[in-house]
Amino acid sequence: MATYTERQAGSKLADFVAEHAQVLSIALFFVVCIVFFGSMTSTFLMPGNLLNILRQAAPILVVAVAMTLVITTAGIDLSVGSMVALINACAAIAIAAGLPWPVVVVLMLMLGGAIGGVQGWFVSYQGIPAFIVTLAGLSILRGVALYMTEGYSIPIRDVDGFFWLGRGEIAGFPVPALIAILVAILGFVVMMRTQYGRQVIAVGSNIEAARRVGMPAKRVLASVYVVSGLACAVAGMLIAARLGSGSSNAAQGFELQVIAAVVLGGTSLMGGKASMLGTVLGTMTIAVISNGLILMHISPFFTQIVTGTIILVAIWMNTRLFDRQWRFGRKAKQ
Numbered sequence: 001m002a003t004y005t006e007r008q009a010g011s012k013l014a015d016f017v018a019e020h021a022q023v024l025s026i027a028l029f030f031v032v033c034i035v036f037f038g039s040m041t042s043t044f045l046m047p048g049n050l051l052n053i054l055r056q057a058a059p060i061l062v063v064a065v066a067m068t069l070v071i072t073t074a075g076i077d078l079s080v081g082s083m084v085a086l087i088n089a090c091a092a093i094a095i096a097a098g099l100p101w102p103v104v105v106v107l108m109l110m111l112g113g114a115i116g117g118v119q120g121w122f123v124s125y126q127g128i129p130a131f132i133v134t135l136a137g138l139s140i141l142r143g144v145a146l147y148m149t150e151g152y153s154i155p156i157r158d159v160d161g162f163f164w165l166g167r168g169e170i171a172g173f174p175v176p177a178l179i180a181i182l183v184a185i186l187g188f189v190v191m192m193r194t195q196y197g198r199q200v201i202a203v204g205s206n207i208e209a210a211r212r213v214g215m216p217a218k219r220v221l222a223s224v225y226v227v228s229g230l231a232c233a234v235a236g237m238l239i240a241a242r243l244g245s246g247s248s249n250a251a252q253g254f255e256l257q258v259i260a261a262v263v264l265g266g267t268s269l270m271g272g273k274a275s276m277l278g279t280v281l282g283t284m285t286i287a288v289i290s291n292g293l294i295l296m297h298i299s300p301f302f303t304q305i306v307t308g309t310i311i312l313v314a315i316w317m318n319t320r321l322f323d324r325q326w327r328f329g330r331k332a333k334q
Helices: 004-019 021-040 047-072 080-096 101-124 130-149 160-167 175-193 195-205 207-212 217-243 254-264 276-295 301-333
Strands: none
Touching: 021 276, 047 080, 047 175, 047 195, 047 217, 047 254, 047 276, 080 101, 080 130, 080 217, 080 254, 101 130, 101 160, 101 217, 160 175, 160 217, 175 195, 175 217, 175 276, 195 207, 195 217, 207 217, 254 276, 254 301, 276 301
8 A cells, every 4th residue: 555655745746747747748749759860871870961950950959949938938939931931032132231230230130129019019018919910920021021121042152150059069069050059048037037038927817807907918929030030030041151141031931830830839828838959859859850851752742731730639628628627636736
């Protein structure tokens, strides 16, 4: 017969598994994907390919960290792909015009933050649903990028410092991956250790209650879209630096991958619940699936089918299983 201590330990373990069920499930799925593709192709587990996965996943992870904040407030940002494309094109045009690349980096960060701020103002202070605002942004920003480039790719030449951001290595590790890891660590610290992170969660749980206890709820809500804009600026420049060009057609379907990574990682679409670790695992899972399918010589268009399916299943699990379990657990504790 189990002792009291054993029953207590078993109860704590059960509570831990229930609370972190979705993160544990995506971690298991991630491992299964690695084992599957590693057994199906001889090149998947090669160090060069694994580093390539990290390099290609970096822009997605950077934006996914910011998207985690947005979705935690019960919002959404559908414009991230178009914003990445606009920043990508603007960076190439500015460098081609002769501006020093450090100045271009600063200007692009300012542009991304400004665009995010405008969208956040409409969502927070004008009360327009985030879906509508960012859907409009998706169309407007891509259209501006197309107008500026006339549909052509803008080459970037002889800017080694800028290229280093997308192609460089430190001790054999890709610079874009290091940047993405630093962003993910920063996102984790912000969500788990700062007052701002607690305010984001509170706004997502109940924005009116947050406002009544004295939180600057509208300002916090607007700020997450500024963060999203800054992240898109970083991602757009990483892509431009890696490819050596800027294009209005960059980041097609980017928003799908980002949202899939965040939702798959356990961040609640209903707001008030986030997992940065889950976002990292979700991003890497999407990247592994994309890379693995290519190495298996399966049509790259099939990746879109897989991504869409993952989003649907993740949302179903999020709303039907994990969110419900989380709410019941919170009520039981109360």
